[in-house]
Amino acid sequence: MVKLYDVLSCKDLDKEEFLHVLKKASEMECLVSKKGKLNLLEGKIVTMAFFEPSTRTRLSFETAAHRMGADVVGFSSTESTSVKKGESFEDTIKTIDQYSDVIVIRRADAGSAKRAAEVASAPVINAGDGPNEHPTQAMLDLYTIMKEKGTIDGLTIGLIGDLKHARVMHSLAHALSNFNVKLYLLSPEFLKQPPEVMDHLKAKNVRFEEVSALNDEIIKDLDVLYTVRVQRERFPSEEDYLKARGSYIITPNLLKKARNDLIVLHPLPRREELPPEMDDTPYARYFEQARNGVYVRMALLGVVARVL
């Protein structure tokens, strides 16, 4: 029924596939709370091929693999790999493939997870390919929304921040395009979603508005506010940054017109765009969101290894 094999991009997946993953993630969460650890991937090797450092995504995947009963091997930077000996990327993957049941890859260049999937016989999961996509992050975002709201269809969701450079925003927009949502795309003019994403939203008939500042009218309308960092150095000048800044820093005061059940999400790590004073508001769900990553990744590991 569900045809997931590699998890490379949110563009590849349809609504049924997303819902399948969310359903399985929910089952994993339930089973983990009862048993701590399952044996669904017992005897399987999950290889973490992290050519680029990462703490949270790597630890989240490793935890997920352990909780599924798998064993984990891998590397967390290219420092300790044969890449330094001049080996081609394809050879590294083909070698890893000889002893892996699932390969999880993070690498700085767009498309590298896809290249890996082309030469590996084991399933490949993209854990972030540079500026391109971060599909498992988008899935845990969906899972968090579904868990908190009971639905994704019918929601009004604001995506705010640097929509141009934040790969999670690309993956999330692609994922949400499968659902009946209304999107506010909130960013400065020069940090808007790239044309490729916009074309996709149009092709899928997603209702969206592009807005350059978060105002009370929009805030009142939101079920979910998803925020990412806006880097000072992306702005044409310090002056431009200081002018725009206020709209992209989510404070309790900015949200004073928000609905009671608004939830605020963030992929973390955060900087000034989401000050710690937000943590005690009823809106904050970003640490729960990080926790949900484990269940979603358990589900994905299980699905690609054909045990879920």
Add this chain to the structure above:
Amino acid sequence: MVKLYDVLSCKDLDKEEFLHVLKKASEMECLVSKKGKLNLLEGKIVTMAFFEPSTRTRLSFETAAHRMGADVVGFSSTESTSVKKGESFEDTIKTIDQYSDVIVIRRADAGSAKRAAEVASAPVINAGDGPNEHPTQAMLDLYTIMKEKGTIDGLTIGLIGDLKHARVMHSLAHALSNFNVKLYLLSPEFLKQPPEVMDHLKAKNVRFEEVSALNDEIIKDLDVLYTVRVQRERFPSEEDYLKARGSYIITPNLLKKARNDLIVLHPLPRREELPPEMDDTPYARYFEQARNGVYVRMALLGVVARVL
């Protein structure tokens, strides 16, 4: 009964708690020798948050976690963490906390383990916070003494070396203050225990003498000699170092008046203060001491996770 939750400092613990840990460590040693691996922490994730490199403490804890049946994730330096992305320490810990059942932390700044415990819901074990404390080392020291001597009460114990900078000496002095021991604090004048530790010893009515050189009278009196490195660069001048040096290098010759059942301990790694020629004497117990670390850390992991 025993109220251990976080293991942050030896100052927090009373005699009953120390004895509980030692008793559980002894049980773990017995079980490991029979079964190799227990299942007390099966389904639990122990996260090694090592912001500072360490071999022996990290491997010892990881071995302990595996032998308890837990799975282990983590990082062994800040190179591969989001700290480089400007994330606050508290956020890193709060994120790790989402998928950890126990957090073991090493970090260069004093008090960081305590800061972690304040924001984490999982129990936190301090695996060394800079110059401050290294409580699990002190506990394995106590365990080694108890195992070798059958008691801690009634013993005469010499602590020799750089008592000012060696955090294990601070933790050990705090730990020993709960027992009826006599301490010789052997160091050059300018490398004495810090006032905070001395005040604690006085408050607890510990019998101690501060002495600047190890002589035959003291040696005859000792049940245990605990030595740490004295770094050449701590001395005012090379001349001062060369003058003092002989008293802080433990040789078979220096110990010729020692009792037959004296034991010599060292937290390792060692340098010239404990030459390899000591290894074949009947006094040497420092490698056994390293081995004991696994049992003590098994016990601590089990106690803070509420399974022991």
Add this chain to the structure above:
Amino acid sequence: MVKLYDVLSCKDLDKEEFLHVLKKASEMECLVSKKGKLNLLEGKIVTMAFFEPSTRTRLSFETAAHRMGADVVGFSSTESTSVKKGESFEDTIKTIDQYSDVIVIRRADAGSAKRAAEVASAPVINAGDGPNEHPTQAMLDLYTIMKEKGTIDGLTIGLIGDLKHARVMHSLAHALSNFNVKLYLLSPEFLKQPPEVMDHLKAKNVRFEEVSALNDEIIKDLDVLYTVRVQRERFPSEEDYLKARGSYIITPNLLKKARNDLIVLHPLPRREELPPEMDDTPYARYFEQARNGVYVRMALLGVVARVL
């Protein structure tokens, strides 16, 4: 019967021991295909003491340890070890020895695995000691030959490339000397096997020919062609390199006179000496060879831990 305890050098082993390891590796391969993971080393700690970076050997060993049911701890570079604190190599090993059931060591200096074995009570496996030996690689090479050919006795085997500096060529020559093989040692004059290896081959009455170029007569005769990198910088001049180069780059065209059942092996990583166009020929077995490493290392871990 079989007296393997440490695996330090292929020189230490006799034919019976090699055949024992190959037989056990074959059993492991069979069991892994049925069960994924065995419990032969359950409750055992395998410590990866990698003082030098390595991807494929480390991941292969870690996978093997997991598939045997062991737990794995260790380090993958000296960055995170006490070596930086000035600890002696022997002390590091003696400390690791306190909590390890098997120690797997890689280190840049020849003889270091042997030095480790001298101070450790746990068995030590040499995973490459600089220019010296890489015995487990040679054993997986033998295993691949045995698996593909059904025998090692009676085969004609070409070793081509930098026979002087490639440690795997030393280990493999030592290993093959126990069998009734004919060897072609193919290298430029100044990259021949070192005298110590040649003496060994002579002492064991191995039939061999040293040849400086691979010609059709030899190719027709070969059952196995084992190739390693020839580094440009080993040649006296760029001119010499360019002249010799053609003989050491294995192409489908060079092999046009080869027997149908010739197999080409390579320890990987490869560079220009084995172009990707070889991958689709019926001769290529080097990725299968990498896969075989896991079964051979499972067998070795089991044999030294006395469970096989």
